[in-house]
Each structure stands twice: as structure tokens, then as C-alpha cells.
Amino acid sequence: MSxxxxxxxxxxxxxxxxxxxxxxxxxxxxxxxxxxxxxLIVTVVIVGVLAALPTILGGGDDEAxxxxxxxxxxxxxxxxxxAMGGFDITMYDSADEAERAVEDGTVDxxxxxxxxYSEENPDQSLQAQLDAAWQAATVQTNLADAxxxxxxxxxxLTPRPLExxxxxxxxxxxxxxxFTGLVISIIMFMMLMTPVQYIAMGVVEEKSSRIVEILLTSxxxxxxxGGKVIGLGVISLVNxxxxxxxxxxxxxATGVLADLPPGTASAxxxxxxxxxxxxxxxxxxxxxxxxxxxxxxxxxSVLTPLIMSLTLSYIGAIFTLNAPxxxxxxxxxxxxxxxxxxxxxxxxxxxxxxxxxxxxIALLVLAAAGALALGAQLYKxxxxxxxxxxxxxxxxxxxA
Amino acid sequence: xxxxxxxxxRFGDTVAxxxxxxxxxxxxxxxxxxxxxxxxxxxxxxAMGVLAADSGRIVYNGAPLDVEARRRFGYMPxxxxxxxxxxxxxxxxxxxxxxxxxxxxxxxxxxxxxxxxNLTERSGDFVQDLSLGNQQRVQLAVSLVxxxxxxxxxxxxxxxxxxAVDVMGTALKDRAAAGAPVIFSSHQLDLIxxxxxxxxxxxxxxIIAAGSVEELKAKEVKQLRVSVQTAQDLSASLPGTVTRDxxxxxxxxxxxxEVLRIAAAAGRVTHFAYDQPTIAEIFREAVTR
Numbered sequence: 096m097s098x099x100x101x102x103x104x105x106x107x108x109x110x111x112x113x114x115x116x117x118x119x120x121x122x123x124x125x126x127x128x129x130x131x132x133x134x135l136i137v138t139v140v141i142v143g144v145l146a147a148l149p150t151i152l153g154g155g156d157d158e159a160x161x162x163x164x165x166x167x168x169x170x171x172x173x174x175x176x177x178a179m180g181g182f183d184i185t186m187y188d189s190a191d192e193a194e195r196a197v198e199d200g201t202v203d204x205x206x207x208x209x210x211x212y213s214e215e216n217p218d219q220s221l222q223a224q225l226d227a228a229w230q231a232a233t234v235q236t237n238l239a240d241a242x243x244x245x246x247x248x249x250x251x252l253t254p255r256p257l258e259x260x261x262x263x264x265x266x267x268x269x270x271x272x273x274f275t276g277l278v279i280s281i282i283m284f285m286m287l288m289t290p291v292q293y294i295a296m297g298v299v300e301e302k303s304s305r306i307v308e309i310l311l312t313s314x315x316x317x318x319x320x321g322g323k324v325i326g327l328g329v330i331s332l333v334n335x336x337x338x339x340x341x342x343x344x345x346x347x348a349t350g351v352l353a354d355l356p357p358g359t360a361s362a363x364x365x366x367x368x369x370x371x372x373x374x375x376x377x378x379x380x381x382x383x384x385x386x387x388x389x390x391x392x393x394x395x396s397v398l399t400p401l402i403m404s405l406t407l408s409y410i411g412a413i414f415t416l417n418a419p420x421x422x423x424x425x426x427x428x429x430x431x432x433x434x435x436x437x438x439x440x441x442x443x444x445x446x447x448x449x450x451x452x453x454x455x456i457a458l459l460v461l462a463a464a465g466a467l468a469l470g471a472q473l474y475k476x477x478x479x480x481x482x483x484x485x486x487x488x489x490x491x492x493x494x495a
Numbered sequence: 496x497x498x499x500x501x502x503x504x505r506f507g508d509t510v511a512x513x514x515x516x517x518x519x520x521x522x523x524x525x526x527x528x529x530x531x532x533x534x535x536x537x538x539x540x541x542a543m544g545v546l547a548a549d550s551g552r553i554v555y556n557g558a559p560l561d562v563e564a565r566r567r568f569g570y571m572p573x574x575x576x577x578x579x580x581x582x583x584x585x586x587x588x589x590x591x592x593x594x595x596x597x598x599x600x601x602x603x604x605x606x607x608x609x610x611x612x613n614l615t616e617r618s619g620d621f622v623q624d625l626s627l628g629n630q631q632r633v634q635l636a637v638s639l640v641x642x643x644x645x646x647x648x649x650x651x652x653x654x655x656x657x658x659a660v661d662v663m664g665t666a667l668k669d670r671a672a673a674g675a676p677v678i679f680s681s682h683q684l685d686l687i688x689x690x691x692x693x694x695x696x697x698x699x700x701x702i703i704a705a706g707s708v709e710e711l712k713a714k715e716v717k718q719l720r721v722s723v724q725t726a727q728d729l730s731a732s733l734p735g736t737v738t739r740d741x742x743x744x745x746x747x748x749x750x751x752x753e754v755l756r757i758a759a760a761a762g763r764v765t766h767f768a769y770d771q772p773t774i775a776e777i778f779r780e781a782v783t784r
Contacts, residue, residue: 109563109566109595113593116589116592116593120581120589123585124578124580124581128580300578300579301576301578304576304577304578304579305572305574305575305576306576306577306578307576308540308545308572308574308576309570309571309572309576309590309637309638310593311544311545312543312544312545312565312566312568312570313562313565313566313590313593313594313595314593315562479545479546
């Protein structure tokens with residue numbers, strides 16, 4: 096019979112093919128759905144705007160500050176300000192002229208004979224710069240008056256700056272670390288919450304529409320569940336990559352990119368590793384508990400424990416950010432499933448001993464393997480059962 | 496050859512199947528008939544591997560039916576199901592691929608089926624936007640998309656309009672003509688009579704009658720119907736048990752040649768034949784027995 100040709104394909108290939116077909120369908124139907132595309136575009140636009148925001152708001156800073164100088168120390172001031180950079184300097188013959196230039200707006204600020212003229216209160220950083228320049232200029236003038244040569248004055252005025260020696264290696268700015276940790280915890284939370292809910296919804300959809308009965312004549316339950324987890328994982332990852340790409344692209348275009356803390360890339364890669372393990376853990380459990388119910392309205396109640404533990408993990412991660420060395424943070428970042436979000440967050444803010452990281456990964460992988468087995472069993476046993484909600488114990492007692 | 500052998504299945508205290516066996520030879524269309532709750536759906540679900548039997552076997556071409564072989568089967572479950580938010584053509588092609596077709600083959604086959612079912616212009620619509628009847632046609636396309644080499648269909652005709660009934664009937668006949676065993680259940684006994692080579696009647700989880708349509712009809716034949724143009728009342732003169740059906744005489748337990756002789760002597764015999772029961776009558780008889 097003509098239909099027998101596919102049989103020649105190795106079963107191994109068709110097994111993978113089934114898995115990939117299911118994943119592909121999820122990506123096509125859910126990832127390319129209007130709802131997802133619209134929400135992705137909206138998010139990307141928001142991220143883009145946020146990334147461009149510092150440049151838009153601070154736009155004025157790029158323009159050179161117009162300064163008028165006159166009177167005592169004017170030429171020394173000019174030298175100092177030029178050294179600082181970012182000033183557009185006009186020299187005036189008298190303090191009066193300089194004052195008038197401020198009044199008619201030719202310059203923003205003027206310094207003459209030890210007085211600062213400004214239309215409004217000058218902003219603090221400008222005032223600090225002018226102050227510093229004034230003091231340096233005064234010292235310079237005084238030193239020159241005392242008979243020092245220009246070279247001697249230059250040496251006297253340029254002390255060697257403090258050299259910073261960081262004792263703990265890799266320890267970076269605490270504010271940046273906090274921020275990195277915060278971003279990691281938020282992204283991990285979102286990237287787990289969304290697929291978990293969609294996986295459960297998808298399972299219930301197939302169950303409530305009874306389509307699962309046709310699907311299971313050509314697919315194994317693990318292919319159906321695994322394909323869903325993979326598909327929704329890919330969608331989440333693509334959404335995240337799109338967001339990050341736009342964020343980094345806009346940052347690079349506006350020149351903010353250089354400010355990214357060092358180690359961002361490696362933190363991102365390791366976070367994706369943590370996320371993958373956590374996705375297997377939460378995703379398969381979501382599929383398993385989703386199969387316990389037959390109606391979409393009931394899916395919320397069975398998902399509650401998963402949503403709760405995700406939320407607790409997130410709260411734990413925030414706590415860790417504030418007390419990264421506490422015993423609680425230490426325990427939370429080792430015990431699955433909380434470790435999935437807590438550990439990468441803790442790693443961002445403090446140096447975690449290698450053995451803790453290794454233990455945490457090992458326990459999380461074990462938990463994910465357990466979840467995979469449990470979720471797949473639950474799914475296999477209850478996905479074809481329709482009617483009222485199955486209790487967990489009932490489902491496990493049912494013959495597959 | 497598809498053989499269902501001695502299936503037993505209990506749901507809690509309820510015995511759903513108690514030794515159900517049936518076979519479908521290549522090219523044979525088997526009608527599966529039974530009252531609601533008799534065990535048809537359970538039997539078919541077990542055959543398709545959707546449900547596990549407590550005991551019993553499904554054998555296909557001499558080997559136990561496995562997933563690989565089942566993928567080449569066409570199945571329509573009694574509870575219809577489609578992805579509501581998936582486009583019609585895409586959905587049919589997806590099932591083609593699940594059954595092992597290449598993407599191009601599956602697309603081609605889906606397009607051909609949609610054409611056949613007059614749904615071509617709905618190809619790009621979401622299934623949830625189709626009428627119930629059209630959804631049924633899509634369901635039919637889903638079960639036929641991979642050119643199945645055997646068909647197990649649970650109530651394939653329920654909810655179909657006359658056009659779709661014809662398409663379905665033709666599809667069954669075509670698949671059977673190509674050598675596929677076909678098993679389908681239906682409550683529409685006229686369809687069974689028209690389409691099936693053999694009929695299996697199930698009641699309370701056991702097979703109560705099975706055989707070719709002719710065999711079953713022959714087994715049930717008892718009455719001889721005689722029409723005679725005569726003024727006489729032959730009720731008393733004819734042998735055996737005689738009852739009247741309008742102007743006709745219905746004769747049972749008698750030598751037909753003797754009946755003919757007496758009737759012919761009385762007047763002109765316009766009808767002389769054994770009544771052929773319909774499948775519906777056989778079914779009613781079998782179930783109430």
C-alpha cells in the first residue's frame with residue numbers, strides 16, 4: 096500500500112519528528128498568534144523607549160555650556176575649563192560686560208572677579224565644576240605670584256590620583272550588582288510564569304476539545320507534553336532575545352552601551368542555563384497538573400501551587416538581593432525549586448562558593464528530573480480522563 | 496486483516512467489555528452496531544490504543560498493533576475535537592504530518608480534501624469560525640488526510656449533511672476498494688445496510704450477532720409472504736401458522752411448496768417470497784432477545 100513508505104524511516108527519527116512537530120505547532124499557532132505578536136511589539140517598543148530614555152532626557156548635557164569669563168583669573172579659568180572640556184568660553188573685558196552677556200542670554204553663566212552670574216540657580220554639577228576650576232585657577236595664580244614656574248605649577252596641581260585595589264576579585268559596584276540581580280530575578284520570574292500558564296492552558300485546551308484522543312493515536316504522551324514545553328520555551332526565549340536585542344541595539348546606538356557592567360554577557364548565559372532547567376521543572380509539572388482538569392476554568396486551581404512557588408522564589412530572590420549573605424538566602428538558593436531564581440540572583444550580587452553553586456545545580460537537575468517523571472506520569476494517566484477534576488492521588492493510582 | 500480478540504474492560508464495578516472479538520478483512524467494511532453504552536466506543540478506543548484493555552489483543556496483519564502501524568490508521572473518535580484557534584488547512588496538514596507525511600505531501604492532501612468537501616475558500620479561516628457542519632467536514636478531512644491504510648471510525652456519519660455523508664460513504668468504499676479494513680459504528684442502520692459487507696451487533700459488552708449482511712438476513716428469515724387474487728379467505732386452508740398483513744398472508748413453519756400449491760389453486764399469486772428483514776429489524780430482534 097502506498098501509505099507504507101513512511102515506515103522505512105527509523106523509529107528514532109519519527110520520535111524526534113513527533114516532538115518537533117508538536118513544538119513547531121505551538122510556535123506557529125501561539126508564537127505567531129496576533130496576541131503574542133502584538134504584546135511582543137508593545138514590549139519591544141517600551142524596552143526601546145526605556146533604553147533611549149537616558150539620552151532623550153539628558154539630551155541637553157551634550158551641548159557645550161556657554162560660559163563668559165572676565166576679570167581676575169580669567170585666563171587661568173579658561174585653561175582649567177578647557178582642560179575639563181564641554182565648555183564654550185567667551186572672554187569679556189569687564190565683569191559688567193560678562194554680567195550683561197548673561198542677562199541677554201549670550202552665555203548661560205559667567206564668572207568674573209570671584210562672582211558667578213547666572214540667570215537662574217545654576218545646576219549643581221555645573222556649579223561644582225566652576226567652583227573646582229575657580230579654586231584651581233586661584234591656586235595657579237597664587238603660585239605664579241609666589242614665583243613658581245609654569246612647569247612647577249603644573250606638577251603641583253596634578254597630584255597622582257588614588258589607585259584602586261579591589262581585594263575580592265570580580266566584585267563590582269554594589270549598585271550595578273543589585274540592579275543586575277533585580278533584572279535577572281524579574282526576567283526569570285516572567286520567563287517561567289508565562290510558559291507555565293500557556294502549557295497548562297494548552298493541555299486543557301487539547302483535553303477539553305477532545306483532540307487529544309486523535310493526537311494520542313499518532314503521538315506518545317511524552318512527545319505531546321515535551322513538544323509543548325519546548326515550543327513555549329522557544330517562544331519565551333525568542334521574546335526575550337527580541338527585547339534584549341532591541342534594548343542593547345538602542346543602547347549601542349545612543350552610546351549608553353559602554354556603561355553596561357562587565358560580566359553582563361556571562362551572567363546572561365548562565366541565567367539562560369538556570370532558566371532551561373527550571374523550565375523543565377515547572378513546565379512538565381504544569382502540563383501534568385493541567386491534565387487533571389477538563390475545563391479551562393478549573394485550570395487556575397490546579398496551577399495555584401506552581402504559581403505560588405514561582406512567586407515565593409521571586410520574593411526569595413528579592414530578599415536575597417537585600418541580604419545576600421544571610422543563611423536564609425543561602426538555603427533558599429540551594430533548595431529547589433526556589434534555587435532556580437534565587438541562585439542566579441544571588442550570584443549576581445555576591446560571590447557564591449563554587450560548591451554551593453554545584454550543589455544547587457545538582458539538586459535543581461534532580462528536581463527537574465523528578466518533575467519530568469511526575470508530570471509525564473500525571474499527564475499520561477489523566478489526559479484522556481474526562482469529567483470532574485481528578486485528585487492528584489487518584490491520578491497517580493490510575494492505570495496509565 | 497485487523498483482528499480484535501477477546502477484549503475485557505472494567506470501569507470500576509461496571510463491566511464495559513466482556514470478551515469482545517471482531518475482525519475486518521482487507522477490503523471489508525464492517526458496521527458496528529449497538530445501543531448507547533453497549534461498548535462500541537470502548538472497543539474502538541482500545542483498538543486505537545487510546546484506552547488500555549484489561550485483557551485481550553489487537554492484531555494487525557498477524558502482528559500486535561503498535562504505534563507505528565496505528566499512525567497509518569485513520570481514526571475518528573466519537574467526541575469530535577479540533578484546535579479551535581488553528582487555520583483549517585494548516586490543521587488538516589498538521590495531522591497529515593503527525594501521521595508521517597512530509598510537509599509538502601500533507602499540504603497537498605489537505606488542499607485536495609478541502610476541495611472535495613467544498614471548503615477551499617475556508618482554508619485560511621480559524622476552525623472556531625466555521626459552522627458545526629463544516630467543522631464536522633474538517634474532522635472528516637483530519638481522519639482521511641494521510642490516506643489511511645485502515646479506518647476505525649466512531650459514528651462518522653453523525654452530524655454530517657447529505658453531501659458530507661456521500662463524501663464519507665465514498666471515502667469508506669474507496670479505502671475498502673484499495674484493500675483497507677474499515678470498521679465504523681453508526682446508529683443510522685440504513686447507511687450500515689447500504690455500505691457494509693458485514694455487521695457486528697454488540698449489547699452489554701458482548702457480541703450478540705455477527706456476520707455478512709446476507710448471512711444475518713438469511714438467519715432471521717422466517718416469514719413467507721403470499722399475495723393471492725382471490726375472494727376466498729385462505730387463513731384456514733394454508734398450512735403452518737398464518738397471519739394477515741393487510742391483504743397478504745404471512746406464513747411460518749410450513750412447507751413453502753405446499754403453500755404455493757394451495758395458493759395457486761385458489762387464485763392468481765402476485766407475490767410469493769420470504770420477507771427480508773432490514774438490518775434495523777435484525778438489530779431490534781438481536782437486542783431484545
